[in-house]
Amino acid sequence: xxxxxxxxxAVKRWMKPEVLAKMCAEDFGVEHIQFTWDLVDPWxxxxxxxxxxxxxxxxxxxxxxxxxxxxxxxxxxxxPQLLAPSQEMRDISEIFLMxxxxxxxxxxxxxxxxxxxxxxxxxxxxxxxxxxxxxxxxQSMKKLATYGKKKGLDHIEIEATPLITEFPHSPDVSxxxxxxxxxxxxxxxxxxxxxxxxxxxxxxxxxxxxxxFEKCKNYITAIHLQQTDGLxxxxxxxxxxxxxxxxxxxxxxxxxxxxxxxxxxxxxxxxFEDTDEHVYEGMKKSIAxxxxxxx
Amino acid sequence: xxxxxxxxxAVKRWMKPEVLAKMCAEDFGVEHIQFTWDLVDPWxxxxxxxxxxxxxxxxxxxxxxxxxxxxxxxxxxxxPQLLAPSQEMRDISEIFLMxxxxxxxxxxxxxxxxxxxxxxxxxxxxxxxxxxxxxxxxQSMKKLATYGKKKGLDHIEIEATPLITEFPHSPDVSxxxxxxxxxxxxxxxxxxxxxxxxxxxxxxxxxxxxxxFEKCKNYITAIHLQQTDGLxxxxxxxxxxxxxxxxxxxxxxxxxxxxxxxxxxxxxxxxFEDTDEHVYEGMKKSIAxxxxxxx
Numbered sequence: 162x163x164x165x166x167x168x169x170x171a172v173k174r175w176m177k178p179e180v181l182a183k184m185c186a187e188d189f190g191v192e193h194i195q196f197t198w199d200l201v202d203p204w205x206x207x208x209x210x211x212x213x214x215x216x217x218x219x220x221x222x223x224x225x226x227x228x229x230x231x232x233x234x235x236x237x238x239x240x241p242q243l244l245a246p247s248q249e250m251r252d253i254s255e256i257f258l259m260x261x262x263x264x265x266x267x268x269x270x271x272x273x274x275x276x277x278x279x280x281x282x283x284x285x286x287x288x289x290x291x292x293x294x295x296x297x298x299x300q301s302m303k304k305l306a307t308y309g310k311k312k313g314l315d316h317i318e319i320e321a322t323p324l325i326t327e328f329p330h331s332p333d334v335s336x337x338x339x340x341x342x343x344x345x346x347x348x349x350x351x352x353x354x355x356x357x358x359x360x361x362x363x364x365x366x367x368x369x370x371x372x373x374f375e376k377c378k379n380y381i382t383a384i385h386l387q388q389t390d391g392l393x394x395x396x397x398x399x400x401x402x403x404x405x406x407x408x409x410x411x412x413x414x415x416x417x418x419x420x421x422x423x424x425x426x427x428x429x430x431x432x433f434e435d436t437d438e439h440v441y442e443g444m445k446k447s448i449a450x451x452x453x454x455x456x
Numbered sequence: 457x458x459x460x461x462x463x464x465x466a467v468k469r470w471m472k473p474e475v476l477a478k479m480c481a482e483d484f485g486v487e488h489i490q491f492t493w494d495l496v497d498p499w500x501x502x503x504x505x506x507x508x509x510x511x512x513x514x515x516x517x518x519x520x521x522x523x524x525x526x527x528x529x530x531x532x533x534x535x536p537q538l539l540a541p542s543q544e545m546r547d548i549s550e551i552f553l554m555x556x557x558x559x560x561x562x563x564x565x566x567x568x569x570x571x572x573x574x575x576x577x578x579x580x581x582x583x584x585x586x587x588x589x590x591x592x593x594x595q596s597m598k599k600l601a602t603y604g605k606k607k608g609l610d611h612i613e614i615e616a617t618p619l620i621t622e623f624p625h626s627p628d629v630s631x632x633x634x635x636x637x638x639x640x641x642x643x644x645x646x647x648x649x650x651x652x653x654x655x656x657x658x659x660x661x662x663x664x665x666x667x668x669f670e671k672c673k674n675y676i677t678a679i680h681l682q683q684t685d686g687l688x689x690x691x692x693x694x695x696x697x698x699x700x701x702x703x704x705x706x707x708x709x710x711x712x713x714x715x716x717x718x719x720x721x722x723x724x725x726x727x728f729e730d731t732d733e734h735v736y737e738g739m740k741k742s743i744a745x746x747x748x749x750x751x
Contacts, residue, residue, distance in 0.1 A: 173621075174572040176541050204499035206551065209544050215633065219458060238728070239467060241496050244472050249504050262570060279468040282732045283475060323729045326468075358565050360729060389562040394729045433533070434618045434655060434689045437577045 162412055165193030165426035167385065169396075170444050172199040174437050176222035176383055178319055184223035184441075189448045194226055194248070195383070196418045201235030210265040216367055220338035230272035230318065230362040230383065231265045235430065242278030243298045244327065254278060255301050267311045273309070274319030274352050274383065276304075277328055285326040299341050306345035316348040321373075323360035324396055331367055332376040335363035337363050339380040351377055354385035354394075354428070355406060361391045374418035384425040386408040386411065386451070399447035408454030427451065457707055457716050457750035460488035460662035462680065462723035464529055464691075465739050467494040469732050473515035479736075481519035484743045489521050490678070490721040491565070494529030498556040513563045525567035525613065525678065526560045530725065536652050537573030538593045539622065549573060554603050561607045568604070569613030569647050569678065572597075572623055572646035580621040591622055594636050601640035611643040616668075618655035618689055627671040628660055633677040646672055649680035649723070654700060656686045658743055669713035679720040681706070681746070690723035703749030722746065 175181040175327045185191055214231075221228050242254040258275065265273040277298055284290045292305060300436045302317070307318055319338065321329045330336040335351055342349040351374055368391060374381070388397040388404035397404060415421055427447065431440045461480060470476040480486055496509045509526075516523050539551040553570065560568040572593055579585045597612070604612055614633065616624045624630040628648055637644040648668055656663045663686060683699035684694040692699060711718055711728070722742065726735045 173536055174577050175581070176545075176576045177578065180576075202499070204497070205548050209470060209548060211540070212512075213544060221634055234534065236534040239529065239531040239534075241471060249508060250471075253500050253504060279470045279474075279728075281555060282469050283472065285732075305617060326732070362731075363729070382571075394725055432688060434658070437580075440677070 162421050163189060163424045164231065164448070164451050164455045165230060165357070165424040166191040166197055166427035166448070167195040167426040168197045170199060170431055170440060172197065172234065172430040172431070172432070173433065174440060176200065178217045181217070182220040182224040182226060185221070185225055188445055189446060190452060192226055193424050193426070194221055194228045196228050196231040197266070198237055198261060201264065203257060203264050207263065208258070211265055214264050214268045218270070219235055221411040227237040228268065229262065229424065230274055231268065232273070233259055233261070233275035235319075238276060241280070242276075243295065243301045244278035244280045244294050246281040246284055250295060251301065255304065258305050262305070262312050262314055266314060266412060271315035272382075273314060274320060276322045276421045279324065282326075284315060298328065300340055302349055303345050306347050306349055310346040314347055316350050316382065318350050318352040320352045320354060321357055323357040323363050325363060326330060329332070330396045331364065331372050333372075335377050336380075340379070350382040351380040352383045352385060353377065353381055354387065355392050355411070356385070356387040356389035356396060359389055359391045359405060368382060370414050371417065374414065374420055378418055378420055381420060381423055385428040386421055386422070386425045387428055388447075391393050396428060398427075398443035399450050400443045405451060408451050412454050457487060457710060458525065458719045459486060459746050459750045460490055460721035461486040461743070462490040462527060462721040463492045463495060465527065465724040465726055465735060467492065467726070469726070469735060471495065472525050473512045476512075476514040477519040477521060478595075480490070480516070481738055482523055483651070485747060487521055488548065488719050488721070488741060489516055490680065491521045491523050491526040492529040492722075493526065493532055493556060496559065497531060502555070502558065503557055503718065509559050512678040513565070521564055523563065524719065525569055525577060526556065527613075528556070528570035532713045533571060535573070536575070537571075538596045539573035539575045539589050541576040546592060547598065549688060550599065553600050557600070557607050557609055559606050561609060563657065564698055566610035566676075569615060570611060571615045572616045572635055575621045577621075586740055593623065595636055597644055598640050601644055603640045603648060605641040609642055611645055611677065613645050613647040615647045615680070616652055618652040618658050619635060620708070621634070622741045625666045628657065628722035630668075630672050631675075634672070645677040646675040647678045647680060648672065649674055649682065649707070650701060651680075651682040651689050651691060654686045655689060665709050666712065669715055673713055673715055676715060676718055679718055680723040681707075681720045682723055691723060693722075693724045693738040694745050703746050707749050
């Protein structure tokens with residue numbers, strides 16, 4: 162079992178690369194880092210953007226930690242991206258994702274991941290339009306894979322999300338998507354998030370991690386870890402006592418599926434007005450709990 | 457009393473201008489609209505960005521509704537903006553806010569508003585650095601006001617937020633900020649949010665709207681309305697039964713302060729995985745409740 166850490170917890174709190182890298186290495190004791198675009202926005206002017214992004218890589222390297230991948234954060238997720246209602250907005254999302262490839266490659270990082278976007282109310286409820294949105298998204302992802310290959314990316318990860326207005330939102334849709342994206346210029350793979358996979362209001366009896374793992378395991382290259390109650394997509398740390406998950410169960414289910422070599426990045430999304438001190442304590446305790454179980 | 461509506465509730469749900477405008481006019485019966493940058497990102501390539509933004513203005517005009525202002529949303533708030541730890545990041549925030557002025561002016565809208573940003577953990581706890589961040593932010597806002605004047609903006613609104621790592625976070629800091637920004641090329645004014653002003657964990661006995669209104673009333677040009685429990689910055693709609701506020705108390709407190717002519721924009725921030733149907737019902741009921749009380 163391999164524990165990793167997504168840097169979402171640090172957004173607007175620990176933005177100095179050296180301080181953050183030292184915290185991850187010395188206080189938390191993690192080795193694998195997934196960088197978030199909420200720390201450096203792919204839209205920022207490219208020269209400064211890449212310098213800022215590289216300063217994180219250097220600081221983490223100095224502490225002996227590896228930034229394995231960059232990943233979309235809350236800001237990118239606030240827009241409809243590749244499933245937007247208009248061609249103009251979908252074109253803009255393609256530009257955005259190409260900029261994210263550029264930034265990732267400039268960091269010397271080989272993997273980039275993102276959810277695909279969200280549909281407008283009326284589009285999502287029209288079977289024909291849903292299919293159109295799905296097909297144009299597939300074309301965009303093929304283009305993005307071609308662009309990624311040209312730039313030197315290794316593979317792209319798509320995150321499954323718990324909304325009927327987004328693709329992919331279920332084990333079957335995830336599997337279909339992976340099939341439809343076979344043969345892209347670099348592989349497009351799947352990231353499963355425990356909290357999304359266990360979201361009961363949408364998934365009902367499919368809110369079952371064993372089902373997700375069993376169906377999709379050939380395509381899963383990373384996992385997001387969070388504490389959740391299955392009622393909302395909580396992204397709690399593991400000190401929250403209202404959660405469904407235990408570190409022990411996480412290890413058991415992962416091993417049952419034979420996915421123990423897939424890195425599980427703890428992705429805690431904090432409440433902005435929570436205090437830095439409270440966030441830090443929660444992260445430290447959670448990672449200690451998880452590290453013990455994962456050993 | 458004047459009720460307005462911030463479009464945050466529509467983000468990733470109702471993104472077609474005509475559908476959204478019709479909903480606001482016919483189903484909700486509001487007249488004053490505050491546009492959110494979460495629908496159109498100031499970072500987007502400017503030609504398409506401005507066309508998309510203008511399509512909202514035209515659709516709302518057709519329904520007889522006025523877009524009074526544009527305002528920062530969740531995506532912009534995910535970055536440290538003018539209080540970032542490095543000069544490079546603060547420069548990028550200046551560029552971003554100038555782009556937001558450009559978009560606002562292209563829409564024919566005269567008012568733009570935003571929170572100012574957030575400080576890094578170490579910066580926020582160092583008295584000298586806090587003062588430096590405050591002073592560079594003041595300089596940036598003066599520049600932004602000059603830019604706004606040149607472009608034809610009428611005034612800029614700064615939102616008070618409930619974090620000790622942000623400016624302004626209290627009635628006194630808000631008042632000081634307003635004094636320090638007197639004499640800018642266009643006025644820089646204050647937006648107060650009920651939920652931020654009543655956030656008890658930070659504000660304690662200052663979590664009192666009458667205190668905020670009394671101290672700041674000469675500078676308040678808009679208000680954000682939300683249901684909240686005072687424990688977190690909830691941005692609930694008014695169907696939530698755990699809230700502190702009643703439409704009646706809102707009207708009373710506002711009138712006591714003599715602020716009944718200031719528009720109060722309902723700003724509901726939805727949980728992404730909540731259903732469109734649930735969000736719609738909550739918005740419709742909330743606005744009906746508020747409209748009755750505000751009449």
